[in-house]
Amino acid sequence: MNDELPELDDEAQLLLAQLRAEEELPPALHAAVWERLETTAPLAAPPPKPTYLWWGVAAAAAVVLTFVGLRATTARDGTTETDDSHAVYEADGGGASGTAQPSPEALPVRPAGERDTSPPEPDEEAGVETPSPPEPTVDDTRTPIPAPAREGSEDASPAARATAAAAKTRPRAHDGHTTPAPVDDEPVTTPETISIAGEIALLKKMRAALNANDDDRVLELAAEHAKTYPEGTLAPERRGLQVIARCRSGRNGADEAAAAFLRTHSGSALVDRVRTACPNVEKSPTP
Amino acid sequence: MSDFRDGARPTPSDEPPSALSDVYRAHAGFVYRMVRRLGVPDAALEDVMHEVFVIVQRRLPEYDGRAAMTTWLFHITRGVVSNYRRGERRREQRLALVQPPQPRVDPQSATERKEAAAFVREFLATLEPGQRLVFELAEIDGLPMPKIAELADVPINTAYSRLRLARKRFQAAVDALRRQRVRGAS
Numbered sequence: 001m002n003d004e005l006p007e008l009d010d011e012a013q014l015l016l017a018q019l020r021a022e023e024e025l026p027p028a029l030h031a032a033v034w035e036r037l038e039t040t041a042p043l044a045a046p047p048p049k050p051t052y053l054w055w056g057v058a059a060a061a062a063v064v065l066t067f068v069g070l071r072a073t074t075a076r077d078g079t080t081e082t083d084d085s086h087a088v089y090e091a092d093g094g095g096a097s098g099t100a101q102p103s104p105e106a107l108p109v110r111p112a113g114e115r116d117t118s119p120p121e122p123d124e125e126a127g128v129e130t131p132s133p134p135e136p137t138v139d140d141t142r143t144p145i146p147a148p149a150r151e152g153s154e155d156a157s158p159a160a161r162a163t164a165a166a167a168k169t170r171p172r173a174h175d176g177h178t179t180p181a182p183v184d185d186e187p188v189t190t191p192e193t194i195s196i197a198g199e200i201a202l203l204k205k206m207r208a209a210l211n212a213n214d215d216d217r218v219l220e221l222a223a224e225h226a227k228t229y230p231e232g233t234l235a236p237e238r239r240g241l242q243v244i245a246r247c248r249s250g251r252n253g254a255d256e257a258a259a260a261f262l263r264t265h266s267g268s269a270l271v272d273r274v275r276t277a278c279p280n281v282e283k284s285p286t287p
Numbered sequence: 288m289s290d291f292r293d294g295a296r297p298t299p300s301d302e303p304p305s306a307l308s309d310v311y312r313a314h315a316g317f318v319y320r321m322v323r324r325l326g327v328p329d330a331a332l333e334d335v336m337h338e339v340f341v342i343v344q345r346r347l348p349e350y351d352g353r354a355a356m357t358t359w360l361f362h363i364t365r366g367v368v369s370n371y372r373r374g375e376r377r378r379e380q381r382l383a384l385v386q387p388p389q390p391r392v393d394p395q396s397a398t399e400r401k402e403a404a405a406f407v408r409e410f411l412a413t414l415e416p417g418q419r420l421v422f423e424l425a426e427i428d429g430l431p432m433p434k435i436a437e438l439a440d441v442p443i444n445t446a447y448s449r450l451r452l453a454r455k456r457f458q459a460a461v462d463a464l465r466r467q468r469v470r471g472a473s
Binding site for chain 1: 307311312313315316317319320323332333336337340341344399400401403404406407408426427428429430447450451454455457458461465
């Protein structure tokens with residue numbers, strides 16, 4: 001089925017590449033949405049540990065108060081019944097013979113024998129005297145959100161540069177052919193004129209070399225592109241192809257370069273291809 | 288671009304993520320493109336994206352990895368955009384406002400990239416929706432065909448057929464553009 005598909009020519013593919021570059025998620029929006037997600041209430045839910053602590057404190061308080069209440073009741077009544085505190089809430093309490101079981105109405109003012117305070121009902125007391133623990137929610141079971149996404153400094157810069165470059169007017173200029181430079185994204189010089197036509201031609205060659213598995217040639221052309229069009233419109237595409245070639249040819253630092261690409265161009269359509277070419281790429285802790 | 292469609296090979300981004308940050312890091316761009324493509328105006332992109340990921344956050348514990356993450360996100364995004372549109376329609380009916388015309392790209396001042404993107408978008412607008420979805424997912428998002436067929440909810444042969452037709456039409460449009468340039472130059 002795949003073989004029957006008509007292939008698009010280079011110009012058609014480059015038009016699509018330009019649309020992909022245009023549709024890349026702007027770093028500012030990427031950061032803004034994440035920031036809002038971080039401040040959304042469910043994400044700010046307390047971690048489970050304090051919740052369980054409060055429940056533990058409440059249970060301990062209930063046990064202690066139950067014990068104290070039973071002791072006080074026993075001392076007052078001179079009986080060893082252990083369910084006295086529950087008996088006071090029995091509906092038929094008022095009909096009892098009277099010496100040991102007061103009516104429910106008498107509870108608030110019931111004398112407490114040797115103590116000043118009446119023995120509280122354990123469950124109610126736990127709810128009154130200890131801070132009420134927050135109800136566990138579904139959110140409590142979620143994996144906590146990791147450290148804030150601080151991508152402004154490192155993520156925004158390259159893509160922002162690309163965006164800024166896209167905003168520039170690009171007068172037509174030469175199709176720069178220079179001697180190969182070391183593979184590096186950092187611009188050597190900043191040309192005053194940037195030609196989209198020259199970029200397209202270079203990217204076309206890069207893609208052809210990549211398809212021919214000529215990774216050295218891809219890296220040469222990438223260096224040439226980086227030198228001639230450091231802020232070119234197609235710089236993100238160049239970086240992606242460059243990373244793929246570096247990973248495929250097993251260059252030193254390829255995984256780090258891939259991780260950097262995935263951080264700074266998380267919206268690129270080349271993301272999946274980079275991940276496929278660089279299976280060992282480490283995930284960074286934040287988006 | 289044939290290397291985009293290299294089968295159903297799972298990518299790391301298809302593995303069940305453990306946290307929202309993983310999903311966001313790997314797929315925010317995909318969601319952004321989907322939201323834009325489904326017609327959400329620029330001013331509402333942030334709100335809609337935020338809503339999508341709030342739902343992702345809430346439902347992430349239910350995600351078992353049986354469907355690809357992109358498929359899962361695609362359905363959530365489509366639902367959120369659908370809700371957004373309903374809300375917008377209601378608002379428009381209440382206010383009885385006429386939709387302002389979309390700003391057109393000025394060929395004199397726009398960058399060449401914007402012009403190229405505008406050309407492709409104009410072409411996309413001429414495709415029928417099913418064909419357009421397949422073409423976009425294949426040629427712009429680079430998804431493999433089995434996944435595209437799943438997202439478009441069509442048999443894989445239908446997806447290939449749609450892509451084939453859309454490609455032919457796109458190539459024809461590019462050829463026409465080329466001829467137009469040649470005529471303009473001469």
